[in-house]
Amino acid sequence: MTSPIKNQIGSVFIPVSDIEVARDWYCSILQLSTEGEILFGHLFIVPMQGTAGIILDSKIYSPEKVFQTPAFQFITDDIEQSYQYLQENGVELVTGIENGQWFNFKDPDGNLFMVCK
Template sequence: MKPILNKIGAIFIPVNNIEEARNWYCDIVGLQAGGEILSGHLYIVPMEGTSIVLDSKVYSEENIFKTPPFHFNTNNIKQAYEYMKSKKVELITEIENNHWFNFKDPDGNCLMVCQC
């Protein structure tokens, strides 16, 4: 057995305000915002598969993601794009190659939605 598994457990995202970030991320993925904020600075977004951990302790403008560290999956990229537009999310690309687009969270982290 190898000591390092071939599996991603969680992705940490630096956020400025943990409560606002929790509410925003839960809203865009269709979850009820709730659950415990751990140690006053961590919130685990309950995702299917790899977890997203929002962390306000590591936030600084230097730490925000300038390129997407992962992508959210969708079955319909056009519907996802219109949904994010309706949520007034800052879209930083159009739909590219009929396959993906990038956007920013309220803290300026660059993220992606991709049709799989």
Template sequence: MEKPVLNQVRGVFIPVSNIENARDWYCRLLGLPTDGEIFFGHIYVLPMEGGTNIVLDSKMYSVESIHNVPVIQLASDDIEKSYKLLQAQHVEIITEIQNNHWFNIKDPYGNVLMVCE
């Protein structure tokens, strides 16, 4: 059977108001270099392991576009350590560690992200 759309997620879009600041914040969060290209003046692609990229886009940003529930689940191999490291980096943590398994944070633009072991 021919597929009109592949069964793959290539990228997840996150609306941000300032592409340079967003690039720096997300690269710091994920331990990535900030040397990638900003496309068309408003898009930055964070190359993630596993093939699904995070696409930061300042052109799609508006108060209505902010993700108020987790749009991405970021992996952790030690949830307690991740929690403490993000606290030390002054990342806005909006939940305690839940079920010894996950917690939520906010990026500087109000988007909610989940960190999960």
């Protein structure tokens, strides 16, 4: 039998404590519109290229569930400019630029992410 499961990632869920604050923060960092519906009082879909989107979910949040290691990476063509952009926007940078290729940062809830060239 051929697997009916596709070799494709749909969406990624991110636990957030306040859906409106998270929506505004992610949309600001990614320069996206905050227009869109908060679904069922706890979900907001951030449209992304390459996946169906990031789903911010305040219903699954607890301090123990935040990402301690990057679950995925954001892609950039210019690692230095990306680092400077997040720094100028007050984002908590966890590492410097490592090997000229990547760095880690946290969202307001403490979820850890990576930007990679």
